[in-house]
Structures are given as C-alpha cells and as structure tokens.
Amino acid sequence: DSGVTQTPKHLITATGQRVTLRCSPRSGDLSVYWYQQSLDQGLQFLIQYYNGEERAKGNILERFSAQQFPDLHSELNLSSLELGDSALYFCASSALAGDYNEQFFGPGTRLTVL
C-alpha cells in the first residue's frame, strides 16, 4: 500500500459527460501528479500541483482541469468526455516538488467512456 488513495476505482460514463477523480496523497507529501495510462500512449504526465499551486503541465487537454485543496487532496476534472478518454488515471505524490524523490502511485481510476 503506497499510502495514496484514489476514488472511485471504476467509472463508467457516456460521451459528453463530466467526471471528477479524487486523490489523497501520502501523509506529509506536498506534491501531487496526475497521469493517464492507455495502451497506445503509455504513461502520460498530465499536471502537477505543489502545496496548492500548479507547478508543471504536461499533455493535458483543455477539457481537463485539476486543483489541489488546502488539505492537499487533489481532484482531476474531465469534461466533454470522448471515447478516447477511456484510460487508467493515476495520481502520485512525492515529498517535494522538483527533487530526486521517488513518486508514490495510487491504485488508479479506470475510466470507461461509452
């Protein structure tokens, strides 16, 4: 158990809908990362937050947004969903923002868009 929790585990929804994925980092970790994993794209970095502030942005679509709250949990919002958004979404946390610490990954949320 990494100490990172993600909810829900599975999400099935229809095209055009909006969903929210939630992540709680390990106790004491200030940095949260979101990744998308699909068979064809591999593991894609989406966005990073550090202590409530956006720190780095990756291949995140404009339809997607995220935030980190004062209690350090984070939410990833996906809107106007398309079939191609079906993937595993992982949250990871680390102690600091841009150092050499390893990341601790949550179990993921499997999103299926029908």
Added chain:
Amino acid sequence: AQSVAQPEDQVNVAEGNPLTVKCTYSVSGNPYLFWYVQYPNRGLQFLLKYITGDNLVKGSYGFEAEFNKSQTSFHLKKPSALVSDSALYFCAVRDEGGSYIPTFGRGTSLIVHP
C-alpha cells in the same frame, strides 16, 4: 531535453535464470534515474533509484540496476527470476537541471516462465 528508451516491449526468462530489463536515457545535465514496477490492475511501485555515488544500486525484491554514464544506460537486473516478478517495468529519468517531472519509458513486460 530529457528522454528515456526501453528498447524491448517484452522480455521472457525462465524462473531461476538471471534477468535484465534495458533502459537508455538522454539528458543535458546529470540524470536522476528510477525504476518502477506495475503489477496487473495496480499502480506503479518504486523499485530503486540512482542519484549519485555508487553505480550499482540495490532496490526492493532483490532487484539492482547499474548506472553506466558512458553508455547512458541504467539496466535493471536480478540474479534469479521468480514467476512473481512477472509485471510491467518502467524506467524514468529526470534531468538534474531540467524539468521537475520525470519522463517515463513506455514500459517492458517481463514474463517469467515456470
């Protein structure tokens, strides 16, 4: 810019034999290198990292990796494979003077045959 390559999509090895999963990288400065493992339906799990110092790094579950600066490689090794080592392995690199976010390889599927 930083990049990482895992040249093999799949590695097959018999139980009890040594295993090697290959990783090569490209960075402008000094590399921070990581190996993660992903079991089916689970998040990525940290195995080991190289930051500085001894080129041979020992990690979890009997795995080790050798940093080779001249060959820009960081291959993962284990002297004796177990069937339970079968999983997806990811190499990641971060450039010390570059992006805060590590770049992950596409992953190598390790299959250990009984």
